[in-house]
Amino acid sequence: xxxxxxxxxxxxxxxxxxxxxxxxxxxxxxxxxxxxxxxxxxxxxxxxxxxxxxxxxxxxxxxxxxxxxxxxxxxxxxxxxxxxxxxxxxxxxxxxxxxxxxxxxxxxxxxxxxxxxxxxxxxxxxxxxxxxxxxxxxxxxxxxxxxxxxxxxxxxxxxxxxxxxxxxxxxxxxxxxxxxxxxxxxxxxxxxxxxxxxxxxxxxxxxxxxxxxxxxxxxxxxxxxxxxxxxxxxxxxxxxxxxxxxxxxxxxxxxxxxxxxxxxxxxxxxxxxxxxxxxxxxxxxxxxxxxxxxxxxxxxxxxxxxxxxxxxxxxxxxxxxxxxxxxxxxxxxxxxxxxxxxxxxxxxxxxxxxxxxxxxxxxxxxxxxxxxxxxxxxxxxxxxxxxxxxxxxxxxxxxxxxxxxxxxxxxxxxxxxxxxxxxxxxxxxxxxxxxxxxxxxxxxxxxxxxxxxxxxxxxxxxxxxxxxxxxxxxxxxxxxxxxxxxxxxxxxxxxxxxxxxxxxxxxxxxxxxxxxxxxxxxxxxxxxxxxxxxxxxxxxxxxxxxxxxxxxxxxxxxxxxxxxxxxxxxxxxxxxxxxxxxxxxxxxxxxxxxxxxxxxxxxxxxxxxxxxxxxxxxxxxxxxxxxxxxxxxxxxxxxx
Ligand code: ADP
Ligand code: MG
Ligand code: MG
Ligand code: MG
Ligand code: MG
Numbered sequence: 001x002x003x004x005x006x007x008x009x010x011x012x013x014x015x016x017x018x019x020x021x022x023x024x025x026x027x028x029x030x031x032x033x034x035x036x037x038x039x040x041x042x043x044x045x046x047x048x049x050x051x052x053x054x055x056x057x058x059x060x061x062x063x064x065x066x067x068x069x070x071x072x073x074x075x076x077x078x079x080x081x082x083x084x085x086x087x088x089x090x091x092x093x094x095x096x097x098x099x100x101x102x103x104x105x106x107x108x109x110x111x112x113x114x115x116x117x118x119x120x121x122x123x124x125x126x127x128x129x130x131x132x133x134x135x136x137x138x139x140x141x142x143x144x145x146x147x148x149x150x151x152x153x154x155x156x157x158x159x160x161x162x163x164x165x166x167x168x169x170x171x172x173x174x175x176x177x178x179x180x181x182x183x184x185x186x187x188x189x190x191x192x193x194x195x196x197x198x199x200x201x202x203x204x205x206x207x208x209x210x211x212x213x214x215x216x217x218x219x220x221x222x223x224x225x226x227x228x229x230x231x232x233x234x235x236x237x238x239x240x241x242x243x244x245x246x247x248x249x250x251x252x253x254x255x256x257x258x259x260x261x262x263x264x265x266x267x268x269x270x271x272x273x274x275x276x277x278x279x280x281x282x283x284x285x286x287x288x289x290x291x292x293x294x295x296x297x298x299x300x301x302x303x304x305x306x307x308x309x310x311x312x313x314x315x316x317x318x319x320x321x322x323x324x325x326x327x328x329x330x331x332x333x334x335x336x337x338x339x340x341x342x343x344x345x346x347x348x349x350x351x352x353x354x355x356x357x358x359x360x361x362x363x364x365x366x367x368x369x370x371x372x373x374x375x376x377x378x379x380x381x382x383x384x385x386x387x388x389x390x391x392x393x394x395x396x397x398x399x400x401x402x403x404x405x406x407x408x409x410x411x412x413x414x415x416x417x418x419x420x421x422x423x424x425x426x427x428x429x430x431x432x433x434x435x436x437x438x439x440x441x442x443x444x445x446x447x448x449x450x451x452x453x454x455x456x457x458x459x460x461x462x463x464x465x466x467x468x469x470x471x472x473x474x475x476x477x478x479x480x481x482x483x484x485x486x487x488x489x490x491x492x493x494x495x496x497x498x499x500x501x502x503x504x505x506x507x508x509x510x511x512x513x514x515x516x517x518x519x520x521x522x523x524x525x526x527x528x529x530x531x532x533x534x535x536x537x538x539x540x541x542x543x544x545x546x547x548x549x550x551x552x553x554x555x556x557x558x559x560x561x562x563x564x565x566x567x568x569x570x571x572x573x574x575x576x577x578x579x580x581x582x583x584x585x586x587x588x589x590x591x592x593x594x595x596x597x598x599x600x601x602x603x604x605x606x607x608x609x610x611x612x613x614x615x616x617x618x619x620x621x622x623x624x625x626x627x628x629x630x631x632x633x634x635x636x637x638x639x640x
Contacts, residue, residue, distance in 0.1 A: 007385030009189035012196035015384045022381045025391065026399035027356055030373055031363040033397060033415050038261055040416065043423030045112035045452075046257040048105050049444045051124065052250035052433055053131060054144045055100045056587055057157035064580045065587035066157040067100035067147055067248075072183040074134045075102065082107065091127045097247035099181050100147075100156070104131065109257070114536050117448075121441035121539075128437060128594075140591050143440070145432035145558065146249045146298050148287035148566075149583045151175055151240060163224035168192070170242035171201055173224055174289070179244055186383055190406070191243045193382040194308040203232035204240040204304040209292035209478070211567075213575040220289070238289045245288065246305025246331070249298040252282065252431040252440055254447050255414070257423045262339075263455065264424035265369070268413045269337040270454050273461040273488075274447075275410035275430040276333070276471035277508055280480035281550055282443060284432040284558035290583075292566060292576045296478050296559035297432060303329045306408065308382060323378075324351040330379045331408035333430075333472040336372060336465060338413060343368045347464045350375040376407045395419075410472070435558055435594050439604055442543035449540070450519060453526040459492040463500055479560065481505050482553045490516045509551035520548050546604060556602050562586065 010018075055068035078093035089107035096103050104127040110116040131141050149155050151174040153162075160176040167177040169188040181187045195201055208218050217235040233239040240246075258264035283296035295301075307314075307329035312322040319325065328335070336346045352374035360370035381402045388398055397418055404412075414425040428447055434440045453459060463471075467487035474484040485502035503516060511518025523544060527537070549555040556564070566572055569582045593600045 006184065007387040009185040010384045010386055012193040012382070015193060015381055016197075018384060018389055019380045022384065022389075022399045022402060023356070023377045024359075025393055026403050027359050027373065027377060028393040029391075029397045029400040030415070031360065031365070032394055033400070033418060034365060035363065036418070037416050037424070040423060041260050043257050043259050045259075046109040046423075047448055048109040048255055049120070049124075049440070050103055050105050050251075050253040050255070051127065051143070051440055052096055052101055052103050052252075053128075053141050054147060054250055055102070055135070056140050056142045056144075056147075056591070058138050058140060058584070058587055058591070059157070060138065062580075063584040064154075065149075065584045066155055066159070067098070067150070067179065068139055068157045069099040069179060070135075070139070071095065071099050071102045072181060075183075077134050078102070078130065091123070091130055095181050095184055097181060097187050098179050098244060100179065101181075101248065101250060102131070109255075114530075114532055117445050117536050118539050120445055121437050124437035124440055142587060142590050142594055143433045143435050144250065144590075145284035146288060146301070148562070148578050148586070149290045149580070150248060150288060151245060152290040164226050165224070167242075170244060171195060171226075172242035172244070173222060173229055174240070175242050175244040175248075179248070185385075187247075189383045190306075194243060194306055197308040197310070197380065197382060199310055200228055201232070201241045202243065202305050202307055204245055204301055205232075205234040205237040206240070206288060206301060207294040208236050208238055209286075209294045209563075209576050210236075211292070211574045211576050213573055215575065218576070238291050238293055240289060240301065240305070243305045246298070246302030249285065249302055250433040251298070251429065252433045252443060253427055253429050254431075254444050255425050255427040256448070256451055257425050259423075261424045264413060264426050265339045267426045267451060267454065268334075268411055269339050269342045270459070270461050271411045271426060271428050271447075271451070272334040272337065272465075273463055273468055273471075274450065275428065276468065276475040277486060277488075277505060278428070278443070278447065279410075279430040279432070279472070280475035280484065280486075281505055281509070281547070282431040282434065282557070283481065283560075284434065284562075286478075286559040286563040287566070287578055290578050292563060292578065294478050295476055296480065296557065296563075297476055299430070299472075300476050302408070303331045306331045308380075323353070326351060326378065330406060333410045333469060334465075335375060335409075336368075337462065338369055338372045340366055340368050342462055345462055345464045347466050348469065351378050353378065372413070377403055379403055379407055382406055432558070435590060435600075436596075436604060439546070439558075442546045445540060445543045446523075446547045449523045449526070453522050456526055456529075457492070457522070458494065459522065460494045461489055461492065463487050463489060467500060481551065481557055488516065492517075492522065506552045510548055520544050549605065555605060558603065561600075561603050565589070 055070050057066045057068040075095055082089040082092055092105045092107050094103040106123045156179050160178055162174055162176045164171045169177045169191045219235055220233055220239045222229040222233055258267055279297055279299060285298040286296055287293060309326050310322055311317040312319050313326045315325050335350045352371055356374040356377050357370050360373055391398055410430045412427040414427055416422050416424060431443055471486045474480055474486060477484055485504060487500050488503045488508050490499050490501045507516060509519050511521050565586055566578055566582055571581050592598045
């Protein structure tokens with residue numbers, strides 16, 4: 001989380017008065033940062049993951065599993081070690097949007113040494129254990145990307161009533177304000193101001209998964225409606241009405257430090273192309289509001305849940321009071337590449353204020369980066385504290401961070417914080433959190449290795465940005481891993497002509513005969529070219545094998561696993577509904593799996609491969625032939 005300053009929060013009406021000023025000063029603050037830090041060189045690779053954990057209360061007596069509102073009670077305990085020994089704490093803990101969530105990261109970032117890959121899963125295990133230690137009986141941690149019964153009556157512990165009158169921040173019919181993290185004003189302020197700016201509650205409509213007994217049409221209950229929900233709800237859709245449905249979902253993020261700004265911009269662009277692929281591959285969100293839906297990922301739900309655009313900006317009314325028609329929510333996929341040499345692939349126009357761009361250009365910033373920053377600044381501040389309006393732009397960066405940290409894009413370009421030892425960084429943000437430490441470690445290590453391969457071999461995955469946008473839409477569909485085709489380049493070199501093909505995720509990850517070699521082969525060639533000791537090599541091999549099998553469909557995504565579990569439960573009536581009893585059984589089951597008490601071969605293979613340094617099962621794909629092919633491609637087309 002970029003900005004967590006405390007103070008007296010302003011309403012949207014008051015924030016609006018300062019919006020232009022905040023934006024101008026935000027840009028000045030970026031300019032000052034840029035001037036001071038643009039020549040920063042030779043930062044080493046540092047990187048770290050962020051896992052968002054969900055606290056669950058398991059009520060054995062009533063056979064119910066609920067979201068446990070407890071983070072505000074336990075956070076200070078979790079943060080004790082960091083407060084007492086900053087710089088040597090093992091884990092670091094941060095508040096999140098909901099009081100049933102908490103974000104855990106390694107206490108210190110991992111470094112560039114290969115041995116670090118043996119520490120990732122151990123770090124995740126240590127975080128899980130630390131969290132479990134502060135919980136009581138019947139309380140547990142389950143890494144749900146989205147909790148299937150979120151928004152159902154009584155979905156929290158303690159059980160709370162919900163209605164617009166009871167929820168001054170969100171006005172939600174379903175999601176009690178008390179589920180929002182209570183001990184910091186940021187989250188409630190964002191909730192309220194996003195709604196006020198938009199002029200109504202967010203409206204999130206997700207198609208229902210149609211089963212043989214699903215009501216036709218299905219019309220969701222809209223209890224205590226003040227008239228607004230009736231206008232927003234669509235038939236045959238799950239309807240959700242506030243920020244919590246989206247920001248209350250959990251993701252898996254990875255941040256990398258680049259050696260300089262140029263490398264960070266290049267990495268940002270390449271990772272932009274990989275974001276939709278990894279979203280589809282990590283799908284873990286098949287249900288919302290107690291119903292199976294026709295999607296598998298959280299992305300579209302969060303995007304709609306913080307969509308603060310007005311009717312004019314959304315194109316529902318002609319422009320009169322607002323400046324722009326804005327195509328997407330402020331939570332959305334990357335709009336443009338930011339390296340100068342990638343700018344010809346920015347084939348979707350972006351909005352920005354000419355004046356903002358000119359300020360940046362006049363400060364000596366190139367046009368591509370100037371447009372990127374200016375385009376972030378079409379968004380208004382939606383959380384502002386009275387004490388933090390007048391700042392010193394030479395040293396403060398709060399106004400820049402204010403806008404930057406509420407542009408929730410699939411990849412984020414993070415400038416160094418002022419007065420820190422930290423360099424230019426890039427954050428990969430699209431992945432859904434996985435159930436177990438093993439799975440989360442595998443996804444994280446896979447992405448870290450990919451960045452090493454991209455940089456070492458100067459690989460180029462860039463497509464026209466419009467194709468990445470299309471890939472993002474496809475990634476959000478149910479079972480995208482198995483059913484969708486994604487635009488991808490069939491060569492990884494810069495000098496080849498821009499050849500695009502449509503590939504399955506299996507082909508992208510595992511390669512095709514006589515075609516794209518596959519990301520795993522590229523990683524393997526890279527690993528062959530460096531000295532990896534057996535210990536680390538074995539760990540990495542297990543992760544790559546796991547990713548390979550996820551991509552081939554040999555292992556299920558968490559989304560299809562949960563969907564199948566629900567659909568084959570004896571109490572499921574084939575009507576798309578997920579009653580409490582199923583939610584309870586599912587949670588008890590997933591709890592055991594995530595504690596390592598039982599295996600789950602269809603999710604991550606043979607449980608005996610979960611521990612480090614155990615020989616992994618054979619991969620289903622990645623033939624030696626393909627590896628040979630890759631080596632050839634790399635040696636022929638490597639550019640220096
Ligand atoms: P966010 O703003 O995305 O919430 P966090 O402060 O939670 O960012 O950190 C994201 C990750 O970045 C953490 O895993 C942390 O360990 C890691 N990290 C910390 N310092 C660096 C650095 N210098 N370079 C790269 N990653 C870092
Ligand atoms: Mg983050
Ligand atoms: Mg964080
Ligand atoms: Mg966050
Ligand atoms: Mg987070």
